[in-house]
Amino acid sequence: MGKTGTADLMALRALREGAPPSFELLALASGRSERLLRKRAQEEHWGSPDDPPQPPSIERTQHMIGLLFGQLQRSIEDAVHRDLFDKGRIESLGSMLKVVERMNEILIEQQEMDGKHAPSDEEMAAALDRIDDRIRCLAAELAERMGKAESGTGTGTRH
DSSP: HHHHHHHHHHHHHHHTTTTOOOHHHHHHHSSSSSHHEEEEEEEOOOOOOSOOOOOOHHHHHHHHHHHHHHHHHHHHHHHHHOOOOHHHHHHHHHHHHHHHHHHHHHHHHHHHHHOOOOOOOHHHHHHHHHHHHHHHHHHHHHHHHHHHHHHHHOOOOOO
16 A cells, blocks of 8 residues: 555544544545645535534435435336346335435425425325336336246246
8 A cells, every 4th residue: 555545544544533624634535635625615615513514405405306316216227127126226225215205305394494385295296106107117127028038038037
């Protein structure tokens, strides 16, 4: 391990063990320049560990929900197309769906606190119906592919 790798690990260990996240340590751990990190922190208004935690903005929560849902959809599609469903993968996808649902609950709470329009029950039902429809479509594709594989090769079901 080279000199830089050792410094990276020392910085990571110091941060893990509770050292204040100084720009010097952050630079060592990330491999970026201290000057760049200071500039980004100033431009993006990074907080310090002493700042009280800020609640995420509605826009940021919506963005995160979109990212998570997109990742969930890509993971399901990838599993269907590569025929890679097993108990672990299904549990992982279920966990991702729970995170998306919880993020949506947080968004509703944020909107209610801000006095903004929270999705109605009908809007939520429609969104969940679209998700269910997509899952059913992907499941049908998987079943069709598995049926073709079984009839075409005679090898049986993959586990």
